[in-house]
Structure formats: C-alpha cells, structure tokens
Amino acid sequence: MEIYVAGSSKQVAMCRMIGKLLRILGHDVYVFCDIGEPVYNLSVDVRESGHSAGLTARSATFDTTVLQIYRGNMAQLMHADVVVLVLPSGKSAHLEAGFAKGQGKRVYVIGEMQNGDWDAMYCMCDEVFGYEDITQLMDRLKLTPQ
Numbered sequence: 001m002e003i004y005v006a007g008s009s010k011q012v013a014m015c016r017m018i019g020k021l022l023r024i025l026g027h028d029v030y031v032f033c034d035i036g037e038p039v040y041n042l043s044v045d046v047r048e049s050g051h052s053a054g055l056t057a058r059s060a061t062f063d064t065t066v067l068q069i070y071r072g073n074m075a076q077l078m079h080a081d082v083v084v085l086v087l088p089s090g091k092s093a094h095l096e097a098g099f100a101k102g103q104g105k106r107v108y109v110i111g112e113m114q115n116g117d118w119d120a121m122y123c124m125c126d127e128v129f130g131y132e133d134i135t136q137l138m139d140r141l142k143l144t145p146q
Helices: 009-024 038-048 064-079 091-102 120-124 131-143
Strands: 002-006 028-031 082-086 106-111 127-130
Touching: 002 009, 002 064, 002 091, 009 028, 009 038, 009 082, 009 131, 038 064, 064 091, 082 091, 091 106, 091 120, 106 131, 127 131
Parallel strands: 002 028, 002 082, 082 106, 106 127
Antiparallel strands: none
C-alpha cells in the first residue's frame, strides 16, 4: 500500500518515525521530510534563504520554486492510497488530507490530543488517534488489504 505522511516541519522526528514504522509493515511510504527527499530539501532552502519572506499566498502560486515543491508533493499525494496526518500540523498538511479524503482515499490522524484542541472537520477522517494509540493506527494499516 502507498502511504503519504503529511505533517509539519515542526514534527519532523515524529513524521519520520511514523514513516519508519509503516515501512516495517511493508508499505511504500512517502514522508515529506525524509532525509534526502528532494522536495523537502528545496522547501528548507526556500525558507532558510529568506526567499519565502517575500511571498504571499497569491504570489507563491506563481513562484517557480514553490511550484516545484507543489508538483513533487502532489505527485506523491495522487499516488497514495492512504494519508496519515501528523498533528500538530499547518495549512499544507490539512489541505493534503482534505484533498485525499475528497479523492476517496483513507485518512488517519495521529497526534497529541489536548482538551479543547479539536476541529469538527476531523470527523471526515477515517479515525483519529493520540500518540499513545500509535499501535492501534499501525494495526489498522496492518489489517488493511493491499
């Protein structure tokens, strides 16, 4: 099964760990922030160079570097059967998860569950797990027919 791990650059270690566990189960996994991942390296360069500071939501959609990042991630997202959204995450990861669900893909959410920190739209996802429930998430994906 092809799995896309969506998350935040603030959650790199957790995203990579989840990707590693899913690979142990035998899945093909795209983790946006894997070491050596060209799209991730490009996005880090954009932020660290200060290039992104001059962009707005609108102008970014015309920027050749941003378009490269988008196309790389989108190709992986289109290829995926399942998306795992790692919380807390920003706009991009939530857009990826929403797009995937709209395409009929399964979407699972995993993250730190705090009282008062919720969103009604997580109801569209197939299941929501706290980090303490990571084995349950792995069981769902292990039991999923390939």
